[in-house]
Amino acid sequence: MNIRRRERLIEISRSLQHCREGRSLHFSYILKNNQLLVSSVNSYTKLHPYHKFGKYKPLKDNSYNYIAGVHSETAAIREYINRFGNSDFSGLTIFNVRLSKSGEPMMAKPCGNCQNLLDSFNFKSILWT
Numbered sequence: 130m131n132i133r134r135r136e137r138l139i140e141i142s143r144s145l146q147h148c149r150e151g152r153s154l155h156f157s158y159i160l161k162n163n164q165l166l167v168s169s170v171n172s173y174t175k176l177h178p179y180h181k182f183g184k185y186k187p188l189k190d191n192s193y194n195y196i197a198g199v200h201s202e203t204a205a206i207r208e209y210i211n212r213f214g215n216s217d218f219s220g221l222t223i224f225n226v227r228l229s230k231s232g233e234p235m236m237a238k239p240c241g242n243c244q245n246l247l248d249s250f251n252f253k254s255i256l257w258t
């Protein structure tokens with residue numbers, strides 16, 4: 130992805146900061162040849178759609194009672210399938226943006242659960258801030 134496209138997506142994310150529901154704010158963008166097709170944000174108030182994407186396991190030792198919200202990656206995949214009616218992701222790029230409370234890009238590598246999901250959907254590339 131070229132640097133201008135990357136910066137533009139970070140800018141779009143900043144304009145959507147009012148979507149923050151909890152501690153972390155994550156966005157996922159699905160692109161085809163630099164064209165933006167889908168954007169999504171994580172949610173703490175909605176639950177992870179395990180019946181579609183499998184259960185999300187706790188990834189930290191202290192998270193025994195982990196109840197997964199909707200990660201931006203699953204929201205993006207669901208939105209893409211709803212909108213385009215197919216689940217062929219082989220030509221698509223997903224780009225994750227995470228913003229701090231002051232709007233600075235933070236490390237947005239997919240969590241282990243999302244990484245497994247993205248691998249199973251066979252994305253062409255997986256990028257993050």
Ligand SMILES: [Zn+2]
Pocket residue numbers: 200202239240241242243244
């Ligand atoms: Zn995740």
